[in-house]
Amino acid sequence: MSIRSAITLSGDKPPLPVLLGFAGGPDDRDPAEQRLAQVAAACPLAGAMLALAMAAAMVASGFGTVTLVLSLVTVLAFAGLTLCVGTRLGWPPYRRARGAALAAGLLAVATLSMLEEVGIGLAGMMPLGAATLLVGAIGLVGLAVQPVRGVVLVFGAGLVVAMAVMVGAALVWFEALALLGALALTMLRLGQLDRHGTAEQVRQTGRGRHAERMVAEFEEQGTGWFWETDRHGRITYISARVAAEIAEHDPHPLGRLLTEIFRMDGAGAGTATERTLAFHLSSRTSFSDYPVCAAGDAAGGRWWSMGGRPLVDELDRFQGFIGTGADLTELRRSEAEITRLALFDGLTGLANRQRMRQSIDKMLAQVAEGHRPAGLFLMDLDRFKAVNDTLGHQAGDALLKQVGQRLQRGVGDRGLVGRMGGDEFKVLLPGIAGRQSLATLAEDLIAALSQPYAILGTSVTIGCSVGIAIAPDDGTDRDTLVRNADLALYAAKAAGRGVHRFYSADMLAGARDRQQLEGDLRAALPAGEFNLCYQPVVRTVDAVVIGYEALIRWRHPVRGLVSPADFIPVAEECGLIGAIGEWVLRTACNEAARWPRDVRVAVNVSPVQFANPQLPGIVASALARSGLAPDRLELEITEGVFLKGSDSSDRMFAALKGLGVRLALDDFGTGYSSLGYLRTAPFDKIKIDQSFVRGAAQPGNRNAAIIRAIVMLADTLGMETTAEGVEIQDEIELVRSLGCSHIQGYVYGRPAPAAEVAAALGIDGRAVPSGFRVSRPSRTRLLRSARVTIAGRTHDVRVRDISITGAMIEGLPAHGAEVDAELRIELVEGRSIAARISWTDRKRAGIHFAAPIDLSILSEPGPVASIRRIA
Numbered sequence: 015m016s017i018r019s020a021i022t023l024s025g026d027k028p029p030l031p032v033l034l035g036f037a038g039g040p041d042d043r044d045p046a047e048q049r050l051a052q053v054a055a056a057c058p059l060a061g062a063m064l065a066l067a068m069a070a071a072m073v074a075s076g077f078g079t080v081t082l083v084l085s086l087v088t089v090l091a092f093a094g095l096t097l098c099v100g101t102r103l104g105w106p107p108y109r110r111a112r113g114a115a116l117a118a119g120l121l122a123v124a125t126l127s128m129l130e131e132v133g134i135g136l137a138g139m140m141p142l143g144a145a146t147l148l149v150g151a152i153g154l155v156g157l158a159v160q161p162v163r164g165v166v167l168v169f170g171a172g173l174v175v176a177m178a179v180m181v182g183a184a185l186v187w188f189e190a191l192a193l194l195g196a197l198a199l200t201m202l203r204l205g206q207l208d209r210h211g212t213a214e215q216v217r218q219t220g221r222g223r224h225a226e227r228m229v230a231e232f233e234e235q236g237t238g239w240f241w242e243t244d245r246h247g248r249i250t251y252i253s254a255r256v257a258a259e260i261a262e263h264d265p266h267p268l269g270r271l272l273t274e275i276f277r278m279d280g281a282g283a284g285t286a287t288e289r290t291l292a293f294h295l296s297s298r299t300s301f302s303d304y305p306v307c308a309a310g311d312a313a314g315g316r317w318w319s320m321g322g323r324p325l326v327d328e329l330d331r332f333q334g335f336i337g338t339g340a341d342l343t344e345l346r347r348s349e350a351e352i353t354r355l356a357l358f359d360g361l362t363g364l365a366n367r368q369r370m371r372q373s374i375d376k377m378l379a380q381v382a383e384g385h386r387p388a389g390l391f392l393m394d395l396d397r398f399k400a401v402n403d404t405l406g407h408q409a410g411d412a413l414l415k416q417v418g419q420r421l422q423r424g425v426g427d428r429g430l431v432g433r434m435g436g437d438e439f440k441v442l443l444p445g446i447a448g449r450q451s452l453a454t455l456a457e458d459l460i461a462a463l464s465q466p467y468a469i470l471g472t473s474v475t476i477g478c479s480v481g482i483a484i485a486p487d488d489g490t491d492r493d494t495l496v497r498n499a500d501l502a503l504y505a506a507k508a509a510g511r512g513v514h515r516f517y518s519a520d521m522l523a524g525a526r527d528r529q530q531l532e533g534d535l536r537a538a539l540p541a542g543e544f545n546l547c548y549q550p551v552v553r554t555v556d557a558v559v560i561g562y563e564a565l566i567r568w569r570h571p572v573r574g575l576v577s578p579a580d581f582i583p584v585a586e587e588c589g590l591i592g593a594i595g596e597w598v599l600r601t602a603c604n605e606a607a608r609w610p611r612d613v614r615v616a617v618n619v620s621p622v623q624f625a626n627p628q629l630p631g632i633v634a635s636a637l638a639r640s641g642l643a644p645d646r647l648e649l650e651i652t653e654g655v656f657l658k659g660s661d662s663s664d665r666m667f668a669a670l671k672g673l674g675v676r677l678a679l680d681d682f683g684t685g686y687s688s689l690g691y692l693r694t695a696p697f698d699k700i701k702i703d704q705s706f707v708r709g710a711a712q713p714g715n716r717n718a719a720i721i722r723a724i725v726m727l728a729d730t731l732g733m734e735t736t737a738e739g740v741e742i743q744d745e746i747e748l749v750r751s752l753g754c755s756h757i758q759g760y761v762y763g764r765p766a767p768a769a770e771v772a773a774a775l776g777i778d779g780r781a782v783p784s785g786f787r788v789s790r791p792s793r794t795r796l797l798r799s800a801r802v803t804i805a806g807r808t809h810d811v812r813v814r815d816i817s818i819t820g821a822m823i824e825g826l827p828a829h830g831a832e833v834d835a836e837l838r839i840e841l842v843e844g845r846s847i848a849a850r851i852s853w854t855d856r857k858r859a860g861i862h863f864a865a866p867i868d869l870s871i872l873s874e875p876g877p878v879a880s881i882r883r884i885a
Contacts, residue, residue, distance in 0.1 A: 046107035046108060046111065047107050049107075049161040049162050050099045050100075050107055050110060050111065050114070050161075050162065051099075052161040053099040053114070053158055053159055053161055053162055053165070054096070054099040054100050056157065056158035057092075057095065057096045057099060057158055059154065059158070060092075060151070060154045060155045060157075060158040061092055061096065063147070063150060063151045063154045064088065064092060064125070064151040064154075064155065066147055066151070067125075067144065067147035067148045067150065067151040068085045068088060068089075068128070070140075070143055070144035070147045070148075071084075071085065071128050071131070071132045071144040071147075071148060072085060073140065073144070074132050074140040074141040074143070074144040075131065075132055075141075075144075078131075080131050081128060081131055081132065084124050084125075084127050084128040084131065085128065087120065087124040088121060088124040088125055088128065090120075091117050091118075091120040091121035091124055092117070092121055092155075093117075094113065094114075094116070094117035094120070095114050095117035095118055095121060095159070097113075097117075098110045098111070098113035098114035098117060099114050099162075111162050111164055111165060112164075114159070114162065114165045115162075115164050115165045115167075115168035115169075116168070118155070118159050118165045118166075118168050118169035118172070119168040119169060119171060119172035120172065121155065121169070121172070122152070122155075122168075122169045122170070122171075122172025122173045122176065123172045123173075123175070123176040125148060125151060125152050125155070126152065126172075126173050126176040126177060127176060128148060129145055129148040129149065129152070132144045132145050132148065152173070155169070156169060156170070238338060238339065238340050238341075239252070239253035239255065239256045239318075239338065239339045239340075240252070240253055240336075240337070240338055240339075241253070241256075241272075241320075241322070241335075241336070241337055241338070241339065242325070242334060242335065242336045242337075243272055243295075243334045243335045243336075244333070244334045245332060245333060245334050246271075246334075247271050247272050247273065247295045247334075247335070248269055248270060248271055248272070249267045249268055249269065249270055249271075249272060249275065250268070250334070251268075252267050252268065253339075256318070256339065259308065259316055260275060260308045262308075262311075263308045263309075263310030263311045264308055264309060264310040272291060272295065272335070273290075273291050273292045273295065274309060275308070275309060276291065276306040276307065276308065276309060276318075276320065277306060277307060277308075277309045278290060278291065278304060278305065278306050279305035279306070279307070279317070291304065291306075291320075294322075295335065298324045298332060299324070300321075300322065300323040300324065301320075301321060301322060302321035302322075303319050303320075303321060304319065304320045304321065305317055305318070305319055305320075305342055305346075306318055306319075306320050315343075316341075316343050317341075317342040317343050317346050318339045318340060318341055318342055319339060319340045319341075319342045320337065320338075320339045321337050321338060321339070322335045322336060322337025322338075323335065323336065323337065356368060357369040357372075359418075359432070359433040361411055361414055361415065361418075361433070362414055362415055362417075362418030362419075362433050363418065364418050364421075364422070364431050364432050364433045364439075365430055365431065365432035365433075366432060366433065366434075367432070367434050367435065369432060370430070370432040370434070370440050370442065371492060373430050373432075373442055374390070374442060374492045374495065374496070375492055377442060377444050377485070378485055378486075378490060378491065378492060378495070380444070381485050381486050381490075382486070382490065385444075385445070386444075386445045386447060387445075387447030387484055387485055387486060387487070388442070388443055388444045388445060388446065388447060388484070388485050389429075389442075389443040389446050389447055389452045389482060389483070389484050389485075390440065390441070390442055390443070390482070390483045390484075390485065390495055390496070390499045391439075391440060391441035391442075391443070391452075391455075391456060391459075391480050391481070391482055391499070392438070392439075392440055392480070392481040392482075392483075392496070392499035392500055392502070392503045393421075393438070393439040393440070393441065393459070393478055393479070393480050393481075393503070394437060394438050394439075394478070394479050394503055394507070395417065395437035395439075395463070395476050395477070395478055396476055396477035396478060396479060396507075396511045396512060397475075397476045397477060398410065398413070398437040398476055399437075401413055401469070401474055401476065405469065405470065405472065405474070408470070409469045409470050409472070409474075412469050412470065413467055413469050413474060413476070414433070414437065416467050416469075417437075417439070417463060418431070418433060418439075420459075420462045420463055420465075421439060421441065421459065421462075421463070423462075424455075424458055424459045424462050425441055425443075425455075425459075428443060428446060428455075429441050429442050429443035429444065429446070430442045440499075441459075443455070447484050447485075449484075449516060452482055452484070452516075453482075453514065453516075456480045456482060456514035457514065459478065459480065460477070460478050460479075460480060460512060460513070460514065463476065463477070463478040464476070464477050464478065464512065477511055477512040478512065479503060479506040479507050479511050479512060479513060479514070480502075480503065480506055480513075480514035480515070481499045481500060481501065481502030481503025481504065481505065481506055481514070481515055481517065482499065482502055482514060482515065482516045482517065483495050483496075483498040483499035483502060483516075483517045484516075484517075488517045498517040498521070498522065499517065501517055501521040501522060501524075501525050502514075502515045502516055502517040502518075502521060503515070504521070504525070505521055528584060531576075531580070531581060531584055532584050532587075532588050534570060534573075535568075535581055535584055535585060535588070535590055536588075536590065538568055538570070539590075539593060539594060539597060543568055543569055543570065543571070544566055544567070544568055544594070544597065544598075545566075545567050545569070545767065546564050546565065546566060546567070546598065546601055546602060546605065546767075546768065547564075547565050547567050547765035547766055547767055548562035548563065548564055548565070548615070548765060548766060548767075548768065548771045549562060549563050549565060549758060549759075549763065549764065549765040549766075550562055550758070550762050550763050550771075550781055551563060551614070551616065551736060551756050551757075551758045552756060552757045552758070552762045552781045553755065553756055554746075554749060554750045554754055554755055554756060554757055555750075555755075556780075557762075557780050557781050557782075557783075558779050558780055558781070559613060559762075559774075559775070559779055559780070559781050560613055560614060560756065561613045561614030561615060561616060561648065562606075562613065562614070562615055562616070562771060563615075563616040563617075563618075563650070563758065564598060564601075564602040564615055564616065564617050564618075565578070565765045566578055566582075566594070566598055567765075568581055582620075586620060586622055591620050591622050591623065592622060592623055592626060595618075595619065595620060595622075595623045596623075596632055596636075598617060598618075599617050599632065599633065599636050600635075600636045600639070600640070602615050602617050603615070603636045603637060603639075603640035603642045603647065604639070604640045604642075605768040606640075606642055606646065606647075606768075607640040607641050607642040608768075608772065609768075609771065609772050609775055610772060610775050610776045611775045611779065612643070612646060613646070613775065614645075614646050614647070614648050614676070615642075615646060615647060615648070616648040616649075616650050616678060617647065617648070617649055617650065618650045618680065619649050619650065619651050620652075621652065621654040621655045624651060624655045624663075624666060625655070625662070627666075629666065629669075629670070630666070630669040630670055630672075630673060633647070633649070633670065633673055633675060634673055637673070637675075644673055644674030644675050645674055645675070645676065647675045647676065648675065648676040648677070648678050648698070648699070649670065649675055649676070649677055649678070650678045650679075650680040650701065651677060651678070651679060651680060652679075652680050652681050653679065653681070653682070656691050656695075663691075663695075664694065667695055667696055668696075671696050676698040676699065677695075677696060677697050677698055677699075678697065678698060678699040678700070678701055678736070679692075679695070679697045679699070679700045679701065680701045681701065681703045681738075682700045682701060682702055682703060682724065692727070692731060697733055698733060698734060699728075699733055699734040699735065699736060699756075700724065700727075700728045700733050700734070700735050700736075701735075701736045701738055701758075702721055702724055702735060702736065702737050702738060702754070703738060703739075704738040704739020704740075704759070705739075706720050706721055706724075707721070707737050707738060707739045707740055707745060707749070707759075708739060708741075710745060710748055710749075718748065718752060721737065721749070721752045721754065722752045722753070725752055725753040725754055726753070729753065734755045734756060735753070735754045735755050735756065736754065736755070736756040736757070736758055737749045737754045737756070737757050737758070737759075738758050738759065739758075739759050740757050740758065740759030740760075740761045740762075741759050741760045741761050741785060742761065742785065743761060743783045743784075743785065745759075745761065746761060746783060760785060761783050761784065761785055762781040762782075762783060762784075763781065763784070793815040793816060793817040793822075794815060794816055794817070794869065794872075795814065795815045796813065796814070796815065796816065796872070797812060797813075797814065798812065798813045798816075798841070798872070799811075799812060799813075800812070800813050800823070800839055800840060800841050801839070801840040802823065802826065802837050802838070802839050802840075803837060803838045803839075803840075803846070804826070804827075804831065804835060804836075804837040804838075805835075807827070809825065809826065809827055810825060811823045811824060811825040811826060811839075812824045812825055813841070814858070816869065816872070817869075818863075818866040818867055818868075818869060819862060819863055819866055820849070820852065820860060820861055820862040820863055821839075821849075821860075821861055821863075822858060822859070822860050822861075823839070823858070823859055823861060824857055824858050824859075825857060826851075826854070826857060826859050828857075831851060831854055831859055832851065832854070833851055833852065833853060833854060834850055834851060834852075835850065835851045836848070836849075836850050837849055837850065837851065837861065839861065841867075841871065841872070842871050842874045843874075845871070847863055847864070847867060848863070848864035848865075849861040849862060849863045849864060850862055850864070
């Protein structure tokens with residue numbers, strides 16, 4: 015019966031036949047069957063008692079005819095009763111109840127008649143005994159049929175009617191009817207109580223079955239399970255699914271001790287509270303959320319969360335434990351994955367930034383406790399961006415994976431390798447602080463990472479720069495140590511990349527100076543500290559000045575004149591190059607528009623400016639406001655712009671050419687150096703970098719061949735060529751013979767302010783060469799103290815550049831420093847070199863050594879501490 019049916023049974027008023035068990039619906043079948051089964055169970059005892067009573071009655075009556083007939087009727091009636099309460103007939107329960115009632119009524123009349131025949135009609139002990147047995151049998155039959163209220167009522171009615179008939183008096187009839195009514199009311203009330211009881215039983219049964227189904231579904235399909243133990247901690251119940259999983263590693267859990275079946279997680283809640291399962295079982299205390307796995311599962315493939323409480327009976331006596339569990343396996347896997355993602359790089363599998371932070375902090379704590387010092391490498395890949403830009407991010411990711419593998423192989427168990435993001439890596443080396451050991455490892459890693467890589471069918475070669483800091487000397491906290499390693503890395507990049515550098519205190523001073531320079535740079539433009547100088551560009555054929563290149567100069571109020579090589583990179587890094595570049599463009603256009611001749615003005619455009627979609631608008635505005643003709647403006651663009659997307663570069667080139675300005679490719683041969691873009695980029699000129707021009711006139715130098723090849727390429731493409739950095743007069747003839755159309759360099763003049771340019775253009779349009787006539791050996795620019803002895807007097811001077819044959823010095827006295835004067839210069843403490851003055855210019859002078867010197871002596875200290883090398 016369903017719960018809904020049970021509610022209907024308990025809420026509606028049923029009819030009389032239903033209360034008496036003579037009628038009912040499908041929902042009444044089970045309760046009616048149960049009541050008939052109870053009657054059937056009691057019938058054998060009642061039948062035995064009845065048989066004994068009939069036997070005594072027949073003996074007492076001398077086997078009289080009436081007694082025999084009544085005994086036969088009694089047997090038949092009891093047989094009918096027994097048959098109806100049984101299941102052999104296959105009738106519905108209410109139909110069998112009606113048959114049982116008829117048989118019970120007939121049985122009541124027959125037995126009471128027999129009692130009247132034996133107990134009243136006969137005298138003596140035998141009849142009295144038979145009568146007593148009959149009364150007992152009648153009572154026992156009444157007790158047997160009492161579960162079916164209608165059968166009891168009919169049985170009672172039979173007794174009452176039979177008694178009234180036998181007595182015959184009116185008063186007896188009245189009393190019999192009253193007794194019968196009372197019996198009927200009693201049976202009806204009992205029927206109602208049975209009805210309510212049946213409804214409640216059906217309700218409870220339905221709930222129980224529903225709960226069983228829910229529990230079974232939960233155990234089979236869900237992640238939860240149930241368990242129970244006896245008073246001794248032995249498993250009496252456990253969900254079948256969990257039992258099967260435990261049985262894969264151990265014997266079946268039923269009957270075994272709970273503490274033998276499960277083992278706790280060493281990192282779980284149990285050890286955190288220092289309480290185990292055995293503790294709770296022995297102390298009979300509740301527990302929850304204890305991570306456990308099968309004791310025999312050494313690999314820990316399946317984990318559960320387990321909780322339980324003591325189970326007591328109604329007398330508060332301990333019966334055992336009952337509890338639940340839940341599958342933790344997927345949760346632990348998810349947590350492990352979250353931990354992996356939180357502490358490991360998703361691409362390379364190396365330690366990530368968070369784990370490296372934790373490891374560095376732990377290492378520094380050990381160093382503070384007296385452990386051996388440790389080293390930290392900060393590594394950055396060289397030329398990785400070019401791989402990403404040319405081959406795509408998929409190739410870049412594949413390259414990073416291989417880099418990570420090589421680093422792990424190279425470091426091994428000596429330290430921890432981590433990726434910080436992009437192409438930046440860290441290596442933490444606890445217990446390794448020897449500079450030589452660290453230097454050797456750094457060189458090995460650089461060599462390993464510099465070997466070719468096979469990426470998507472392409473051979474790729476990159477490099478690596480390494481900055482090294484040592485704890486605790488270079489930092490006792492993480493931020494300081496990492497900062498100093500970063501400064502060392504910056505120094506390694508500045509040294510030409512592919513090298514390593516150890517941190518030194520002057521690096522921090524340089525970084526602070528750079529930071530100060532950035533702050534001053536932000537204030538320089540509003541303060542008007544910038545100005546432009548212009549270097550002439552001369553036509554090779556007739557030495558006529560055809561234009562000037564605008565060069566920015568910054569006169570700092572404290573530092574003095576700051577070189578563009580120092581502040582332009584800072585401006586590009588801090589985002590000021592756009593504003594500075596726009597100021598240069600507008601100022602150059604305004605000043606060139608006032609020149610007396612229509613010569614060109616060239617303005618440099620950085621890759622950052624070129625990538626700005628607003629650049630064509632800025633150029634158009636500068637031309638419009640200044641009134642400068644577009645063909646007089648030449649924009650010099652470096653090869654770095656081609657590392658960006660070709661589509662955006664093509665659109666920018668088209669927009670600029672649409673304005674009518676000229677485009678020049680600056681520093682050709684030193685950057686990207688791919689000839690493919692020359693087919694489509696609308697350049698009017700190629701500027702050959704000064705690194706190819708310098709020394710080209712010296713015998714055996716290959717630069718001349720390179721210049722010739724570039725000129726032939728430009729001529730074929732219809733482009734002009736400008737040779738940059740020409741400083742020696744014999745280089746003019748060489749450049750002219752190689753076919754270059756223009757020359758730019760100190761040989762035709764240093765950069766000058768706009769007013770001097772205007773004045774020079776108003777006098778004569780030709781340029782006159784100056785400076786050295788013949789190329790000399792390559793020079794090294796430096797700033798070094800030295801001592802010069804001339805005319806018997808010793809003077810402190812500064813060496814500004816030097817070669818194997820001579821040097822340029824500053825600080826000679828005004829008297830005695832004439833051309834061809836003999837002197838001795840002390841570049842190294844205690845070692846003087848004979849020389850003579852070849853030229854003088856104010857306080858500067860060029861000296862020629864009596865014999866070529868070995869420049870390696872410059873590594874030794876001078877008479878006064880060396881200041882710094884600047885190129």
